[in-house]
Amino acid sequence: MCGIAGIFEFGQDAHVDSAILRRMCDVMAHRGPDDDGIFTQGNIGLGMRRLSIVDVANGHQPLSNEDGSIWIVFNGEIYNHRALRETLIERGHRYRTQSDTETIVHLYEEYGKDCVQHLRGMFAFAIWDTNKQSLFIARDRLGIKPLYYRLSSQNFIFGSEIKVILAYPQMHPSFNRDALPEYLAFGYISAEETFYNGIHKLMPGHRLEINKQGEFRVEQYWDLPLSADETHHDESYYVEAYRNLLEGAVNSHLMSDVPLGVFLSGGVDSSAVAALMTKLRREPIETFSVGYTESAYSELPYARTVAQHLKSVHREVFVSRQEFFGALPKLIWHEDEPIVWPSSVALFFVAQLARERVKVVLTGEGSDETLAGYSRYAFTLKNMAFDRAYRGLVPNAIRRQLRDAIASSPMINATARRKLSHTFLGLDGESWTSFYFDNFFSAFNQKDQSELLADDFRPQVDAGSAYQNVLRYWEQSSGELLPRLLYTDIKTYLVELLMKQDNMSMAASIESRVPFLDHVLVEWAMRVPASIQIRGTAGKRILKKAMEDLLPHSIIYRPKLGFPTPWSGWLAGPQLDEIENLLLEPRSMNRGFFKRSAVEKLFREHRARYRDHYDRIWRLLNLEIWHRVCLEGESHEWAGQSAEAKSVPIA
Numbered sequence: 001m002c003g004i005a006g007i008f009e010f011g012q013d014a015h016v017d018s019a020i021l022r023r024m025c026d027v028m029a030h031r032g033p034d035d036d037g038i039f040t041q042g043n044i045g046l047g048m049r050r051l052s053i054v055d056v057a058n059g060h061q062p063l064s065n066e067d068g069s070i071w072i073v074f075n076g077e078i079y080n081h082r083a084l085r086e087t088l089i090e091r092g093h094r095y096r097t098q099s100d101t102e103t104i105v106h107l108y109e110e111y112g113k114d115c116v117q118h119l120r121g122m123f124a125f126a127i128w129d130t131n132k133q134s135l136f137i138a139r140d141r142l143g144i145k146p147l148y149y150r151l152s153s154q155n156f157i158f159g160s161e162i163k164v165i166l167a168y169p170q171m172h173p174s175f176n177r178d179a180l181p182e183y184l185a186f187g188y189i190s191a192e193e194t195f196y197n198g199i200h201k202l203m204p205g206h207r208l209e210i211n212k213q214g215e216f217r218v219e220q221y222w223d224l225p226l227s228a229d230e231t232h233h234d235e236s237y238y239v240e241a242y243r244n245l246l247e248g249a250v251n252s253h254l255m256s257d258v259p260l261g262v263f264l265s266g267g268v269d270s271s272a273v274a275a276l277m278t279k280l281r282r283e284p285i286e287t288f289s290v291g292y293t294e295s296a297y298s299e300l301p302y303a304r305t306v307a308q309h310l311k312s313v314h315r316e317v318f319v320s321r322q323e324f325f326g327a328l329p330k331l332i333w334h335e336d337e338p339i340v341w342p343s344s345v346a347l348f349f350v351a352q353l354a355r356e357r358v359k360v361v362l363t364g365e366g367s368d369e370t371l372a373g374y375s376r377y378a379f380t381l382k383n384m385a386f387d388r389a390y391r392g393l394v395p396n397a398i399r400r401q402l403r404d405a406i407a408s409s410p411m412i413n414a415t416a417r418r419k420l421s422h423t424f425l426g427l428d429g430e431s432w433t434s435f436y437f438d439n440f441f442s443a444f445n446q447k448d449q450s451e452l453l454a455d456d457f458r459p460q461v462d463a464g465s466a467y468q469n470v471l472r473y474w475e476q477s478s479g480e481l482l483p484r485l486l487y488t489d490i491k492t493y494l495v496e497l498l499m500k501q502d503n504m505s506m507a508a509s510i511e512s513r514v515p516f517l518d519h520v521l522v523e524w525a526m527r528v529p530a531s532i533q534i535r536g537t538a539g540k541r542i543l544k545k546a547m548e549d550l551l552p553h554s555i556i557y558r559p560k561l562g563f564p565t566p567w568s569g570w571l572a573g574p575q576l577d578e579i580e581n582l583l584l585e586p587r588s589m590n591r592g593f594f595k596r597s598a599v600e601k602l603f604r605e606h607r608a609r610y611r612d613h614y615d616r617i618w619r620l621l622n623l624e625i626w627h628r629v630c631l632e633g634e635s636h637e638w639a640g641q642s643a644e645a646k647s648v649p650i651a
Contacts, residue, residue, distance in 0.1 A: 001063070002050040003031030003506070004073040004147075004423045005162040006126050007168070008135050009043040010214045024167045025049050026162060030160035031336070031506045032076075035133065037061050039071050044128050044135065045211065048073045053256055053511060054359060059099035065109060066094055069130045072108075074101045074527035075160055076123035076145045079252035085119060101125075108136070113207060116221055120519065124202070132328050134211040141222045141519045142206030142366075143495040146502055150199050158209050162199055162504075163630075173631050176369065180457065180593065181466035181617065184444040185437070187340035187619060188499075191469040195337050195626070202496060222519070224487055228478050229527040235545070238532050242525070243546035249518035249558035250276040253362055261286035261358040263350060263512070264314070266302025267366025268544060268556050269373070273515060275363060276549040278310045286357055287312040290350035293320045294566040298386070302555060309552055317353040319346055319388030321570050331638035333629050334362075335500070338622035342565040351508035359510060364384075365501055367492045369486060370525045372539035376440045377485055379422075379537070381530075384481065387424035387435070395539040403428065414612045432474070433467045436485070441493070443615045452598040482530040484572060490522075568614040571606065580619050 005024045007016045018040045025036055025047040032049025039046045039062035048061045060575065066073045081100035084107065086157075089095065092104040100121075107115035108127050114138060122144035127136045137158065139147045150165050157165050166173050174197045179189050180190040202208060205222035221386045244399070250273060254260060262274040264287040277285050287307050291298035300316055307314035324345050332339055332346055339345070354361050368374050381441040389398070406417060406426040420426045421439075428434040438445040444452060449461045473491040477484040498514070505512040515521075535541050544556045571579075580603045582588065589596055599620070628634040 002048050002073075002075050003164070004124065004126060005027035005047040005134070005159040005164045006073065007045040007211060008156040008212075008390065009498045010153070010212065011043070012556070014043040016040045016043060018045065020167075020444075021045040021047045028507055029164050031160060031431060033509050035415050039064075039073075041071075041126075041128070041130070046071055046073045046126060046128060048075075048372070049065065051359065051506075051509060051511060052078065053258055053633070059097055059101060061101060063097070063099070063101050063105065065105050066096075068618040070108060071128045071130075072101060072125055073103060073106050074123065074125040075147075076121060076125070076140065077253075077255065077511075078103060078116075078119055078121040078123065079255055079518075080120040080409060088614060098502060113138075113209065113220075116207060122513070124160065132211070134209055136209050137202060138207040138221075139202045139204055141205045141518050142498070144498050144502070144514060144517060145223045146499055147202040148199055149208075151204060151210075151214075152198070152214060153214065156214070162194060162196060163297065163333075165199055166196075169303075175627070175631060177441060177457075177530070178460070178465070180453070181449060182469060183338065183623065184449055184452070184619060185442040185466040186356070186470065186492075187338070187443065188492075188496040189469070190473070202499060204491075224490060225523055225526055226477060226483050226487060228262045228480065228483065228529055235532055235542070238528055238542045239545040242521075242528075242542045245518075245521045245524055246272070246515065247276050247280070248542075249278050249515040249521050250362070252518070253513045254280065256360050258360060259286070259358040260360040260362065261288055261354055262312075263347075263354070263361050263363045264289050264303045264306060264312075265289075265364065265557060266299045266304075266555065267364065267560065268540065268547065268551070269367040271306045271364075271551050271555055272367075272543060272547045273362050273364050274306060274310055274312065275547065278312065278392045278549065283311070285312050286354075287314045288350050288357075288361065289314070289316045290353070291316065291318055292346075292566050293318050294569060297566040305552065306555055308338055309555075315357070317349050317351055319349050321566070321575070322568075323349070325575070329625055329629050329634075329636045331504065331507065332460075332622065332626050336630060338619070338626040340496055340500065340622075342567045344504050346565065347500065347504040348358045348507055350508050351505045351510050351512075355508045355510045359596065360513060361505070361510060362513050362515060363501065364516065364648065365497060365512075366494065366522075367540060368544060369489045369497075370516060370522050371528075371543055372482060372486060372530075372533040373543075373560065375537060376436075377539055377589065378534050380436060380439075380485065381481060381534070382425050383435070384429075385428075387427070387429035390424050391429055402426075403515070409436045410610070417625065418612055429531045432470070433464070437467060440491050443619045448616075452594055452602075454595060456592070457629055481531060482533065483526060486526065567618060568612070571614050576603070576607070576617075579617060582623060583620055591627065594620075 007021055009016055018038055021038050028049055032051045034052040035049055035050035037060055046062045062071050062073050062607050078100035081103040084103050088106045096104055107118055116138045124141045124145040146160055157168050159165050176195055176197045179195055182189055206218055206220050208218040210216045264270050264274055274287055289300055289303040291300040327345055403426055406420045453573040470492050474488045477487040501512050547556055585597055602613050604613045629636045
């Protein structure tokens with residue numbers, strides 16, 4: 001695990017300044033505090049910061065092949081590198097290290113750009129081919145590791161974080177205003193664009209090549225399968241097969257020359273990882289959990305139950321309101337973009353806690369999106385069935401009147417309004433953006449944005465630009481409803497979750513691994529029939545059944561909480577006034593994005609409990625802090641006190 005960077009200057013006499021490349025790498029020192037290195041050769045430069053995990057002594061980068069014709073910088077882990085190594089040695093390749101980085105070099109020598117097809121793991125890497133005078137870059141199939149780039153007529157610049165690119169001279173960050181509607185709806189940008197003009201991300205499952213003439217090509221090398229298993233198996237077959245595949249994935253993810261632990265939330269996903277790790281290690285493991293000083297929002301009792309059951313060495317950290325808000329500017333700087341979910345803040349604190357004991361943690365990320373674990377999947381299937389009957393019986397005019405009443409009637413309080421607005425009664429069943437995306441993702445739907453945004457943005461809102469990127473994935477999927485929902489979420493929502501996971505853990509200089517997203521396991525899971533995935537209103541059935549011999553029934557079958565935060569409760573206090581004052585300052589309003597009257601109305605309705613706007617307020621607050629920290633250079637340093645941490649050894 002590390003951070004990588006590179007510069008490819010075009011032009012006959014162009015050359016890379018090693019001092020500039022080193023400065024770019026230093027900006028992300030948190031990603032690799034153990035080692036650094038650069039390679040420059042004329043108009044190409046590769047750099048890295050290393051967090052040493054595998055072959056600690058000899059895995060220095062940049063690394064080359066035997067004759068120095070191929071150079072690589074690599075971020076990630078290749079879990080099948082030992083098997084690949086044996087094959088490559090048989091084919092005549094000679095190794096100088098035990099690192100997985102060198103395996104990629106020899107794979108590229110053997111297979112060229114198709115080397116990625118052989119890799120099982122998480123990765124973003126760049127290879128300079130001196131013979132072809134070209135740069136080859138690839139990102140793992142599901143987007144576990146990040147890669148950003150900027151292409152101009154003068155050069156090509158890339159890095160593991162956006163701030164790395166911005167460290168290049170004369171690079172002036174500016175806001176990509178076209179991204180605003182999608183941000184207000186979803187909180188993130190699901191296409192190649194970022195919040196910064198001219199800076200793009202290499203999408204998951206993609207690779208790119210660029211030569212010294214600036215000729216540039218990006219192509220997709222992997223996609224999710226959508227065809228269901230046509231062979232009729234009973235439930236026990238899927239349970240047993242998934243258990244074996246998951247145990248194999250967890251075992252592969254234990255590859256390390258340094259200590260490992262587990263982020264333990266107390267939900268079935270992280271608990272399954274911890275239980276399998278304990279089974280494989282046959283000794284107590286280290287587990288780490290985070291909660292809030294407001295106990296009503298804490299899942300720590302569930303995590304303790306699992307820790308006691310597994311006899312792990314368990315440690316916890318508590319985050320207060322002051323610590324949460326104090327850390328926010330720093331964490332937005334680490335993420336380079338506004339933070340989508342308040343839970344990202346808690347993730348940073350538990351990563352800090354873990355860093356005191358281990359360098360690597362396994363997490364439960366990815367299970368919900370691949371095994372239909374979120375309640376929205378089962379809810380949508382049932383909601384669709386009710387909506388078909390409803391539309392067949394009730395005229396459109398009456399349905400529209402009822403939707404308007406749910407949205408605006410003063411006779412309905414905020415809680416009832418929120419619940420009804422999620423059902424077929426409050427949604428337009430003829431609009432998929434309303435029925436699914438607005439229902440579960442959008443903080444500001446199209447109507448909300450029309451009221452909020454300045455008139456300059458009206459053409460974008462009217463054209464539905466907030467939904468264009470995510471609809472592209474929905475429309476390129478096919479088949480039954482459930483796999484289409486999973487496909488769309490894996491291509492959009494999950495990618496953002498993984499970016500959060502990577503940036504928040506690397507902010508604490510710790511590597512996080514996601515065994516549920518082993519691509520072989522994901523491909524297999526996508527073929528499981530919906531009738532096996534979901535029973536009633538609950539998903540992840542095969543995972544739960546597969547874990548019954550390792551975890552308590554009370555953990556496996558407890559209701560999913562989704563890592564709640566006290567954010568909505570904090571907005572009931574004086575914090576709300578401070579946020580409103582910040583968002584209505586001339587500095588904020590002069591950006592020209594929002595109508596002042598609309599922002600004032602939002603806070604007024606929230607105080608009156610007419611509508612619950614906690615997610616909308618979070619969205620606006622993060623955007624403003626991001627502008628100040630990432631575009632205007634305001635200090636992001638956190639002056640708060642450390643969160644309270646404690647160890648809970650389980651006898």
